Amino acid sequence: MKNIKSFLQKFTVFRGLNEEELQLVATITNTRPYKKRMNVFMEGEVREAVFFILSGVVKAYKIDEEGNEQVISILHEGDMFPHVGFFDESPYPATVEVVDDAELLVIRIDDFEDFMMKHPQISIKVMKMLGQKILDLQERIQGFISKDVQHRFTHTLLKLAEEQGVDQENGVYLNISITNQDFANMVGTSRESISRALTKMKKQGLLKADRQGILIYDIEKLAKL
Template identity: 45%
Template sequence: MRRENKDTAAEFLQQFPIFQDLSPEELKQVEDIAISRNIHKKTVIFAEGSEKEAVFFIRTGIVKAYKTDENGHEQIVSFLKTGDMFPHTGFFNAHPYPATAEAITPAELIAIPVRLFERLMLNTPAIAIKIMRVLGDKIRELQDKLQVLSGQDVRNRVLSFLLMLAEQHGQPSGHKIIINLPMTHQEFANSIGTTRETANRLLNQLTKENLLEVDRKQIIIHDLQALKHQRDT
């Protein structure tokens, strides 16, 4: 595997909460079943509804997870970055993949086959307990996000989504926050459950107010506090 990161697979995996408390011997067992994969941009890693074969951990790159409705429209579930694991429920049920995952930049992943990991957990139940705790926290986080978004009008959903992107993907540069995320306006609209025209109108309005700049490769937030103030008022 191409090594942009110098740490081993075991060292990288131990950065995840589900593996942080494992002994070196337990971590070595996880590393032994892990598979390294290099993914090209726009490659579908797995499709919604397909048989679940592995859980993935992102070493480098950005992945979007989305669902498709009966009319073929995308509803983006999340943007995943370096240090994220997906799908979050992959280890513990036999259901198909709940969403489609697609690399929107070149990505370097570690895949852990579900069946091999289940076999490992039978031999080391402590691993299963730690992962279930993390999944419980993630479910609560997603429920909170859904509740916040569903209870807001479209403008506030735009503001909340921008603030979430700033927190998860933003890099400070002086007084600005730069979000390096190659996201189309349609993907932005899909993320907040609105039309591209509505998303464009609101983004253009925020741009005219000199709060941010938007292009296909990044979002630059000029005044984070002003965005927070607009959302909270």
């Protein structure tokens, strides 16, 4: 229980809670391990729980009318999903698949609703933090869709580096097994366009990439693109 409480403090939605309130939330929280390529849930399924990533990486995606996968987001430690959260009765809005082995905190929506009825002061704090999270996502989406493919791909790399990058002597390393097709789905372009962009960046000495991850040699230089 103590470890769960300390983990809950990492998540934006609970940052406004004090120690006693976090302890109360921990009583309705469980942990679950997931292996790579497992689905956490499928788009359209009845929404039963909200998930918080303790470790690992997952991707959220939708399938369009032509059967193509459209990656909505890559999520990692400290993220929650789905972003519609606790206060909505709609089905899961996308499919979530584990990219790297993950451990998740799980709060069932029924348990959380009962909990909020008993502790309205916590409900107010949580709703405020969720509202801020939604505003942040809207700003990111607006800025993202206004750029061309090169800008969008560079932005995606920089965001992943900021959120998941590990500093090394020769640059920032992304230890994440995202394929070119995953990047293409995230950026809204073709796999070939991503391959060309990566090749160009490699020739410019900005990064190196393989199946295990990406090493960005110079974040500032990449950002100037």
